[in-house]
Amino acid sequence: xxxxxxxxxxxxxWLREITRATRDRAQLxxxxxxxxxxLLILGVGLNPYFRGEVYGEVRFVIPYTYLQFLxxxxxxxxxxxxxxxxxxxxxxxxxxxxxxxxxxxxxxRPLILLGKVLGGSTIAxxxxxLVLILARFADVTLTxxxxxxALGLMFVLAFGLTSFGVLLAARVRSFEGFGVFSNTIIxxxxxxSSSVFPLDPALTRTQMVTAYPEWLVFLVQINPITYAVDALxxxxxxxxxxxxxxxxxxxxxxxxxxxxxxxxxFSRS
Amino acid sequence: MSKRAPHRWRPAAINLxxxxxxxxxxxxxxxxxxxxxxxxxxxLKLCVPQSFPPLVTGDPNAPGYDVELAGAVAEALGLRxxxxxxxxxxxxxxPRNWSLTRAQCDVVGGGVADTPQTRSFMxxxxxxxxxxxxxxxxxxxxPPEGQTIAVLPGTSGMxxxxxxxxxxxxxxxxxxxxxxxxxxxxxxxxxxxxAITERFVAAGLDLDPSAFQMFWLxxxxxxxxxxxxxxxxxxxxxxxxxxxxLAELESSGALEHMRERYGVGSDLGANRS
Numbered sequence: 001x002x003x004x005x006x007x008x009x010x011x012x013x014w015l016r017e018i019t020r021a022t023r024d025r026a027q028l029x030x031x032x033x034x035x036x037x038x039l040l041i042l043g044v045g046l047n048p049y050f051r052g053e054v055y056g057e058v059r060f061v062i063p064y065t066y067l068q069f070l071x072x073x074x075x076x077x078x079x080x081x082x083x084x085x086x087x088x089x090x091x092x093x094x095x096x097x098x099x100x101x102x103x104x105x106x107x108x109r110p111l112i113l114l115g116k117v118l119g120g121s122t123i124a125x126x127x128x129x130l131v132l133i134l135a136r137f138a139d140v141t142l143t144x145x146x147x148x149x150a151l152g153l154m155f156v157l158a159f160g161l162t163s164f165g166v167l168l169a170a171r172v173r174s175f176e177g178f179g180v181f182s183n184t185i186i187x188x189x190x191x192x193s194s195s196v197f198p199l200d201p202a203l204t205r206t207q208m209v210t211a212y213p214e215w216l217v218f219l220v221q222i223n224p225i226t227y228a229v230d231a232l233x234x235x236x237x238x239x240x241x242x243x244x245x246x247x248x249x250x251x252x253x254x255x256x257x258x259x260x261x262x263x264x265x266f267s268r269s
Numbered sequence: 270m271s272k273r274a275p276h277r278w279r280p281a282a283i284n285l286x287x288x289x290x291x292x293x294x295x296x297x298x299x300x301x302x303x304x305x306x307x308x309x310x311x312x313l314k315l316c317v318p319q320s321f322p323p324l325v326t327g328d329p330n331a332p333g334y335d336v337e338l339a340g341a342v343a344e345a346l347g348l349r350x351x352x353x354x355x356x357x358x359x360x361x362x363x364p365r366n367w368s369l370t371r372a373q374c375d376v377v378g379g380g381v382a383d384t385p386q387t388r389s390f391m392x393x394x395x396x397x398x399x400x401x402x403x404x405x406x407x408x409x410x411x412p413p414e415g416q417t418i419a420v421l422p423g424t425s426g427m428x429x430x431x432x433x434x435x436x437x438x439x440x441x442x443x444x445x446x447x448x449x450x451x452x453x454x455x456x457x458x459x460x461x462x463x464a465i466t467e468r469f470v471a472a473g474l475d476l477d478p479s480a481f482q483m484f485w486l487x488x489x490x491x492x493x494x495x496x497x498x499x500x501x502x503x504x505x506x507x508x509x510x511x512x513x514x515l516a517e518l519e520s521s522g523a524l525e526h527m528r529e530r531y532g533v534g535s536d537l538g539a540n541r542s
Contacts, residue, residue, distance in 0.1 A: 019281065022285060023284065028284050028288050032288050032292060040295065051502055051504065053501075055365070055390050056367065056369070064388070130289060133296055134296050139505050
């Protein structure tokens with residue numbers, strides 16, 4: 001098969017995913033309801049507990065407001081949900097026979113998977129990108145350059161997470177099971193990623209474990225989503241809790257490793 | 270008659286536009302009540318130190334750059350400015366001991382530097398002035414190790430810990446003083462071989478220029494910083510309104526006039542040797 005035909009095949013699969021997701025208004029509105037809840041309700045609700053009351057008092061010692069701090073994490077949460085839940089479409093295609101039809105086509109399996117993952121990543125990036133509209137609300141000033149870098153980062157993160165979702169889908173056989181399973185993975189990963197509370201970068205590890213129990217600090221530090229949130233914070237508000245290269249490296253590694261493992265799984269199925 | 274099929278992307282584009290419009294509308298919701306509270310009370314409270322020339326002078330005819338600036342901002346917001354003079358500001362290394370609370374101040378002025386340390390507690394709105402640490406001695410240089418240095422940290426929110434660490438490294442004995450008068454006395458009497466303080470505090474000292482020389486402290490630890498008005502962290506709506514009022518004053522030329530009047534140019538940092 002010529003490369004042009006293979007590219008058209010990938011495009012067709014990508015387009016199907018995009019069309020299905022963007023034509024479903026309920027799915028789109030559902031997708032943006034999460035950042036609205038997290039930023040508008042939780043962010044505003046907790047703001048008084050993180051705001052300045054006494055000059056010099058140590059409460060939330062990072063040079064940003066709580067809403068600014070939370071904003072990049074909410075984008076990552078939206079990408080996590082959309083990417084991992086995208087795998088439902090894999091289960092759906094498997095249940096209703098569409099996947100079988102595609103698999104018997106002359107398209108190589110890795111490219112079929114690539115088309116699907118690219119479709120899922122694009123949708124997740126759109127869902128993450130829509131949250132950028134709320135930057136004004138969170139008082140985050142963005143340049144065009146920052147937005148492009150952030151969208152690129154979101155896409156690579158979404159690529160890794162969509163591949164991870166496909167991996168999960170291969171192990172879960174029903175829609176209901178997947179829904180419960182994905183929530184038990186997404187929420188702990190999100191909460192243990194320094195998303196809603198900062199690990200103060202000014203503190204040493206010894207000082208940090210006096211503020212938080214050691215097991216929580218350990219969980220945050222081994223969680224790859226911590227570094228994804230940190231990388232996006234670096235791009236959007238210029239704040240990093242870890243060396244900035246860590247985030248980029250972890251996101252790239254997630255994309256490569258999860259896609260390769262998903263590929264092995266998908267080729268076997 | 271055949272009906273033309275809608276473009277493939279049209280439904281998707283319509284859906285995305287609906288969602289984007291919804292998000293845009295919601296992004297205009299006020300995230301807090303800080304501005305509406307001030308509007309209800311009709312007052313904007315500004316906290317300043319007793320004296321910090323030329324930002325705070327104590328002279329009713331020329332009260333200082335920051336005080337006039339805050340007055341103009343309050344006027345633009347339709348509020349009455351109340352100036353709370355707090356002598357505790359700048360008297361201690363630890364700003365917590367200044368007892369500066371939300372109940373006393375809506376805005377803090379008179380020597381707030383726009384540094385990460387300040388931004389840990391307040392949102393800063395730059396005012397075009399610049400500051401940094403300066404040394405004062407008879408020789409125009411720091412004395413040899415073992416000597417005593419009078420230190421007045423000032424109110425600016427510059428990194429006091431870095432300064433005290435640096436002084437220890439230089440093996441100089443730091444002696445904290447409580448105000449410009451005490452600093453002056455320490456220098457004049459010879460109790461301190463030199464002094465370190467913030468740029469505007471130094472400019473306001475009554476020292477004989479033929480006897481004492483001022484010099485900027487050199488090194489990365491001592492970069493100069495823009496000065497700012499501080500609004501409590503989390504007071505988003507008030508901070509936006511103050512920022513917008515300042516931008517309006519800048520574009521009308523009123524700020525430029527104030528800077529000329531008080532000699533607070535944006536190139537103050539360029540004076541560094």
